[in-house]
Amino acid sequence: MFKAILIDKVDSTYQARITDLSDEQLPEGDVTVRVSYSTLNFKDGLAITGKSPVVRQFPMVPGIDFVGTVENSTHPKYQAGDKVLLNGWGVGETHWGGLAQKARVNGDWLIPLPLGISEQQAMAIGTAGYTSMLCLMALERHGVRPEHGKVLVTGASGGVGSFAIALLANNGYSVIAATGRLEETEYLKHLGAETVIHRSELSEPGRPLAKERWAAAIDSVGSHTLANVCAGTQAEGAVAACGLAQGMDFPASVAPFILRGVSLLGVNSVTQPYARRVEAWSRLCDELDFHKLTEITREIALPQSLEAASDLLQGKVRGRLVVDVNR
Structure with missing residues (x-):
């Protein structure tokens, strides 16, 4: 039993x-x-x-x-x-x-x-860390590089958001973290965020196009947040979408896609091919600061x-x- x-x-x-x-x-x-x-x-x-x-x-x-x-x-x-x-x-x-x-x-x-990590560390990373790495890999395949500009992370205090910040910062990206818990600002900056904003800037219905504020984004929230993330993305930028914490709906306009050439990249962590799973976990072992896992x-x-x-x-x-x- x-x-x-x-x-x-x-x-x-x-x-x-x-x-x-x-x-x-x-x-x-x-x-x-x-x-x-x-x-x-x-x-x-x-x-x-x-x-x-x-x-x-x-x-x-x-x-x-x-x-x-x-x-x-x-x-x-x-x-x-x-x-x-x-x-x-x-x-x-x-x-x-x-x-x-x-x-x-x-x-x-x-x-x-993977060699070099314990079972507890593997689940400290878990699906959240694995999904964050898949998002980073998707942005990289699209050609996003640190010199292109800032990268926004929504749901920053959650599992996916926390790992996304740490991975992006470790790879040289300047990170904007969006969270509903500004009391976590010190925590988010310690992970690597350069700027912290309140999620209310993104969570309500917004304009079809907004000021270009970031070159790319990792979004685990969906709904109005994802729509506003796309609206604020720079020309030829990309958004990796992997979650639906705010909702499954996507009340957006085609404007960011046809007027700025923004790309929306769907990231599915459920059925990735074997080689990509192994690559993602290998990179997690190499690119995560394991001292931050306890935090x-x-x-x-x-x-x-x-x-x-x-x-x-x-x-x-x-x-x-x-x-x-x-x-």
Whole structure:
């Protein structure tokens, strides 16, 4: 038996609870992993609280990422004892995820734990750090360079935002951080932000075109914020969009795209090809200041995830929540 968070829905009753499960209940897959750590992401918060229909089938174990040790495997890449990690691939939505002491998954969804980092560090980075690196890589593929101008990061106090600031600053970019919590200004500047602005400058309906303020942006908020980010982007600039904390809608004009040549780059952290996943994690190991992980991260026990999910959705959590599933 092993412990897990289990979400179930009977009639109209939605419930998330800690429970004991057996190996026989695990879903199909060719690799079984003894999970060491998972994390609590925005999507996990939605799943646990039922605030949005993230969970596609019931019962469901949430947790969109995890790291651990292979217990048994019939996949050619992995054998018992290997350290592996997973981001995305529908775990926690359509397939049981990482907020449990065991997981069984398709081995193609895994990558080896990179050398030189611990399991706890891997989940301190987690999907938030991984997504931030994918955004940076997308901007780079578009040709964005530090000399082109400032880069805006929205949702700056959250997990994706915190890592985006640290990664951009480490790569020589001048960063503007937008946050609803100006009391975190010192924290954001320590991560590498040069300027901190209040999110209210971006979160309300705005003009189709605004003053050109940044060469590029990483946005995890969506809705009016993303529309205003695009409106304030310099000619031939780019915006990497990876989240929907404010909403899924995009009440924007085509003006930034057809009058300034702004590019909107969608970043999907769920189903990236193996080579790109490995590249992203390799760069994270090389380009992150691991001394800052302790400032970005707070560790909690598995049962604490239930309460923390609500705090996360209310914007009360700074940085990352790492979940030690074995306590």
